Amino acid sequence: MDLIFDFLAQVQASSNYLARWDVVLALLVGSVGGVIIGAIPGVGPAVAIAILLPATFSMDPIVGLTVLLGIYGSSMYGGSIPAILINTPGTAVNALTTYDGFPMTTRGEARRALSLAYSSSFFGGVFSVMCLIFFAPVLAKVAPMFGSREIFLAALLGIILVVTAHRKHTLIAAAMACFGIWLNTIGLHSASYSKRYTFDQSWLSGGVNLIVVVLGLFALSQAFTLLHGDDEKVRLTKLKGSFFQGFRELARHPRIAGVSGGFGVIMGMIPGVGEFTAQFMSYTYAQKSSKRPEDFGHGSSEGLIAAETANNAVPAAAMVPLLALGIPGEALTAMMLSVFYVHNVIPGPQLFQNEMDFVVALYLALLILNVLVVIFLLVATNQLIKVVKIPNRFLGVCILILSFVGVYSLRNSFTDCILAAAFGIFGFIMKRMQLPVVPIVLGMVLGGIMEVKLRSAMARVKTPLDFIDRPIAAILFTMIILVLILHFRRVWLDHKERKTDEWQTSHASTSFAAILSRRRTFILTERGKKVRGKRKTFSRRLTDRR
Numbered sequence: 001m002d003l004i005f006d007f008l009a010q011v012q013a014s015s016n017y018l019a020r021w022d023v024v025l026a027l028l029v030g031s032v033g034g035v036i037i038g039a040i041p042g043v044g045p046a047v048a049i050a051i052l053l054p055a056t057f058s059m060d061p062i063v064g065l066t067v068l069l070g071i072y073g074s075s076m077y078g079g080s081i082p083a084i085l086i087n088t089p090g091t092a093v094n095a096l097t098t099y100d101g102f103p104m105t106t107r108g109e110a111r112r113a114l115s116l117a118y119s120s121s122f123f124g125g126v127f128s129v130m131c132l133i134f135f136a137p138v139l140a141k142v143a144p145m146f147g148s149r150e151i152f153l154a155a156l157l158g159i160i161l162v163v164t165a166h167r168k169h170t171l172i173a174a175a176m177a178c179f180g181i182w183l184n185t186i187g188l189h190s191a192s193y194s195k196r197y198t199f200d201q202s203w204l205s206g207g208v209n210l211i212v213v214v215l216g217l218f219a220l221s222q223a224f225t226l227l228h229g230d231d232e233k234v235r236l237t238k239l240k241g242s243f244f245q246g247f248r249e250l251a252r253h254p255r256i257a258g259v260s261g262g263f264g265v266i267m268g269m270i271p272g273v274g275e276f277t278a279q280f281m282s283y284t285y286a287q288k289s290s291k292r293p294e295d296f297g298h299g300s301s302e303g304l305i306a307a308e309t310a311n312n313a314v315p316a317a318a319m320v321p322l323l324a325l326g327i328p329g330e331a332l333t334a335m336m337l338s339v340f341y342v343h344n345v346i347p348g349p350q351l352f353q354n355e356m357d358f359v360v361a362l363y364l365a366l367l368i369l370n371v372l373v374v375i376f377l378l379v380a381t382n383q384l385i386k387v388v389k390i391p392n393r394f395l396g397v398c399i400l401i402l403s404f405v406g407v408y409s410l411r412n413s414f415t416d417c418i419l420a421a422a423f424g425i426f427g428f429i430m431k432r433m434q435l436p437v438v439p440i441v442l443g444m445v446l447g448g449i450m451e452v453k454l455r456s457a458m459a460r461v462k463t464p465l466d467f468i469d470r471p472i473a474a475i476l477f478t479m480i481i482l483v484l485i486l487h488f489r490r491v492w493l494d495h496k497e498r499k500t501d502e503w504q505t506s507h508a509s510t511s512f513a514a515i516l517s518r519r520r521t522f523i524l525t526e527r528g529k530k531v532r533g534k535r536k537t538f539s540r541r542l543t544d545r546r
Contacts (some may be wrong), residue, residue, distance in 0.1 A: 001127055001363070010381070010386070013383030016069065016357075017363060018361060018368070019087045020063075020521030022063050022299045023059070023062060023063055023365070024064070025370060026059075026063045026066040026070070027070060027368055027369060028065075028067055028372065029067055029070070030066055030067045030068070030069065030070015030071050030074065030261070031070045031073075031074045031376065032072070032074075032232065032372075032376055033048070033067075033071055033137055033371045034048075034070050034071035034072070034075040034077075034078065034373070035074045035075070035077050035078035035130055035373055035376060035377065035384065036077050036078060036384065037078065038074065038075030038076060038077060038078025038081075038090045038091050038094075038374045039070060039078035039079065039081045039082060039090050039384055039385070040078075040079075040082075040090065040390060040395065041082050041089075042224070043092050043222070043333060043395060043399070044075065044079075044091045045071050045072050045091060046218045046332060046335075047076070047218055047222050047399060048071050049068050049071055049072065049279065049332055049335050049336075049407075050211075050214045050215045050218045050219040050335065050403070051070070051090075051215070051219055051402045051403055052067065052068065052364060052406075053068075053211050053214070053335055053338065053406065053511050054211065054406040054407075054409045056068060056339050056506060057339070057342045060362060061339060061340065061358075062358065062362070064339045065340075065362060066341055066358040066362070066365045066369075067368070068332075068335070068336050069315070069336070069365065070180050070365075070369050071093040071271065071348075072315050072332050072367060073125060073312070073315040073334075073369055073370070073373075074093060074096065074257055074369060075090070075091055076093060076121060076312050076315075077117075077118065077121050077312070077373050077374075077377060078090055078091075078282060078384070079091035079092050079093065079094035080097050080101065080114070080118075081099075081114065081381070081384065081385055083095070083097040083098045083120070084097060084101035084102060084104070084105055084110060084113045084114055084117060085102075085105055085110060085114075085385060086102075087102040088198050090218075091139075093279065093311045093321055094311070096279045096280070096283060096311075097117065097304065097307050097308060099283075099297050099299070099307070100113075100296065100297065100299050100300045100301070100303040100304045101113045101117065101301060101304055101306070103297070103298050103299035104299040104301075104304070106299075109299070110245070112146070112247035112301075113304060114248075114381060115245050115246030115247075115307045115383055116246040116249060116250065116301055116304050116305060116308075116460065117246070117304060117474050118246055118377050118378070119234075119246035119249075119250045119374075120246070120250060120257065120260075120304065120305045120307075120308035120309045120310070120312075121245045121308045121311075121312040122312075122370055122373075123250060123257050124257075124260065124261050124264055124309035124310065124311070124313040125263035125312045125313065125315070125316065125366070125369075126316050126367065126370050127143070127257075127258075127309075127313055127314045127372035128264060128265050128266075128268070128313035128314070128315070128316040129366045129367045129370070129507050130310070130367075131265050131317075132265070132317060132319075132363055133321065133363045133364070133367075134332040134358065134383055134406040140388060141326075142150075142299055142413055144349045144353060145349075145472055146190045146324075146325060146348070146349050146354075146472060147457070147470070148453040148454075148456040148457040149389040149453070149457040149461075149467055149470065149472070149473045150472045150476060151325055151326070151327070151348070151449065151453045151470075152449075152450055152453040152454050153468075153473055153476035153477055153480065154321070154325050154476055155325075155327050155449045155450045156328055156446075156450060157195070157476055157479055157480050157483070158321070158327050159442065159444055159446050159450075160329075160480060160484065161270065161482055161483060162438070162439055162440060162442050163177055164179075164483060164484075164487045166436050166439070167336040167490075169435055169436055170272060171440070172435050172436065173436050173439045173473075174439075176435075176436060176437065176439040176440045176443065177439040177440070177442065178442060178443065179443065180439060180440040180442065180443020180444040180445075180447060181443045181446075181450075182197070182443075182447075183208045183213065183440070183443070183444050184207075184208075184234075184443070184444045184445075184448045184451075185197060185199065185447070185451075186204055186207050186208050186209070187204060187205055187206055187207025188205055188206075188207070188355050192226075193527055195473045198529040203415045206244070206411075208419065208444075209419075210338055210411060210445065211332075211335075211338060211407075211410055211413070212407055212416045212419050212420045212423070213419075213423050213440065213441065213442055214334075214335055214411065215403050215406060215420050215423075215424075215443065216419070216421065216422065216423025216424040216426070216427060217423050217424070217426070217427040217430075217437045217440060218427065218437075219402075219403040219424075220399075220403050220420060220421065220424025220427065220428075221423075221424050221425075221427030221428040221430075221431055221437075222396075222399060223396045223399040223400040223403065224424060224428040225396075225427070225428060226257070226392045226393060226394070226395050226396030226399070226429055226510065227392075227393055227396035227397070227400070228428075229392055237293060238420055249301060250305060253301070253302055254310075256285075256286050256289075256302050256305050256306055257290075257305055257309050258280075259263055259282065259285055259286075259306075260278075260282035260285075260286070260306045260309035260310040260313070260401040261309050261310070261313045262307065262311050262313075263278045263281045263282045263285070263313070264278045264309065264310040264311065264312070264313025264314045264317065265283070265311075265314075265316075265317045265526070266278075266317075267281070267311050267314060267317070268313065268314035268316070268317025268318045269318070269320045269321060275303045278310040278311065278313065279306075279307050279310045279311050279345060280316055281310070281523060281525075282306040282307065282309065282310035282445065283296075283303060283306045283310075285304035285306070285357075286303060286305070287302075287303065293519075303538070311491075312370075313324075315366070316363065316366050317331075318333050319333065319362065319363075321333075322436075323334065323335060323347050323348055323351060323359055323488050324347075324348070324349070324351075325347070325348060325349075325363075325445065325450065326340075326346065326347035326449060328346070328442065328445055328446075334442055334444075334445045335441075336443060338525070339531065340452065346356075346357060381446065382394040384533045395474050402418055403420065403424075404420070405418045414490045415438070421454050427506075428483070466519060470506060486489050
């Protein structure tokens with residue numbers, strides 16, 4: 001009961017932050033700007049946040065973070081528009097929306113699909129924020145239990161989760177994470193003031209700035225990608241009718257919406273996991289538990305609800321490891337961490353103890369953002385869909401100019417512009433090869449945290465076992481071992497499966513027995529079950545007609 005009264009008092013105190021005119025303006029700019037950015041294929045929130053970062057350094061922390069959080073959360077709303085209308089996801093996390101959204105458009109149900117996407121996204125966002133607002137007092141009690149050892153182990157767990165999340169490129173992701181950790185060590189050491197990896201070059205003494213790397217890897221590389229590609233001609237038709245019917249249809253699927261929101265909250269709080277895992281788990285659950293699983297991928301309303309609810313429940317949850325431990329889970333929250341550091345507001349256990357009003361204000365801002373976004377979309381969708389037709393090369397030139405302006409404004413350094421261009425070319429090559437670049441940014445951020453916390457922890461450690469002699473440290477260490485064991489087990493199973501496929505290919509036979517064996521294997525697979533289900537449905541329809 002005391003926790004509830006404390007929470008209500010914190011909400012009242014946090015309302016003072018949100019009553020400021022600059023915070024209200026940030027809410028409007030973040031919500032509307034994020035939707036527009038998300039609706040333009042090829043831009044995405046990472047590019048927009050990277051460009052805006054230098055500008056937010058001159059703002060108050062609550063104002064700058066509100067703008068960035070608005071773009072982060074509302075871009076997924078906008079990303080569903082091109083995903084549904086032209087089968088092109090506006091942001092990467094809207095890729096799953098195309099599975100059922102575009103088939104609904106081809107059936108002439110574009111307005112219904114957009115309405116479902118808006119209502120599902122709204123439910124996911126509000127569900128996530130409400131869970132975390134009520135969870136905030138508990139975090140305030142738990143966060144002080146994290147010392148230097150626990151934060152070091154949590155950061156190490158975060159890097160391991162990010163690396164293992166890239167299932168097909170684990171070694172490359174590990175190499176990129178190590179590269180990011182190495183980049184963070186360049187320059188003068190903060191404690192001893194000795195030079196590290198400067199190679200007697202004076203311009204390296206100041207180190208490699210995180211924002212320069214972020215702008216290069218995300219903004220400039222995307223600009224090069226857009227300039228390299230061709231402009232696409234898009235035809236759109238005006239949507240007629242009300243967009244409110246999606247809320248009524250969503251109410252008929254409370255179980256799918258609730259479970260998908262839960263997946264989004266849980267996956268968002270785990271570093272390195274994020275929207276994709278939450279989406280696929282929600283989508284799989286919805287398909288397995290549906291009465292019409294054969295409709296998934298062909299315009300299923302349940303599939304669309306699962307995908308959009310899960311991905312919009314993640315942004316608020318992703319703020320938990322950032323605020324409670326100072327550990328970002330992915331690139332966007334890593335960028336936001338730099339806003340804290342510039343204003344000397346250090347996320348971690350002390351933030352929940354001393355700045356609880358600030359934390360609750362951020363969550364309330366996210367709640368208001370979801371309401372503003374839905375109102376804007378319900379009113380302005382017919383005008384908003386026109387941004388899909390903006391030429392790619394024009395976007396590329398705009399991003400290129402804004403990125404270099406942002407880089408130069410950091411330290412008025414032409415060297416930073418050259419470094420950003422180099423990282424932009426590197427990021428462009430990585431994108432063309434479909435290799436991950438996010439581990440580089442997380443390596444830079446988490447590497448710095450790990451170094452500082454390890455030095456602090458080693459003063460109290462006499463033997464290796466002293467490092468995990470506290471309950472939370474022991475739990476985190478156990479989680480690290482468990483994640484590694486599960487990863488190597490998965491690698492071994494994938495290797496066995498690949499070897500089996502190679503053997504079957506090399507020993508393929510045209511004999512009747514071999515054909516029967518392959519047919520039996522096909523029937524037992526999930527794909528075979530789907531084919532049989534469709535055949536049964538088709539034959540049942542033929543029987544009914546007769």
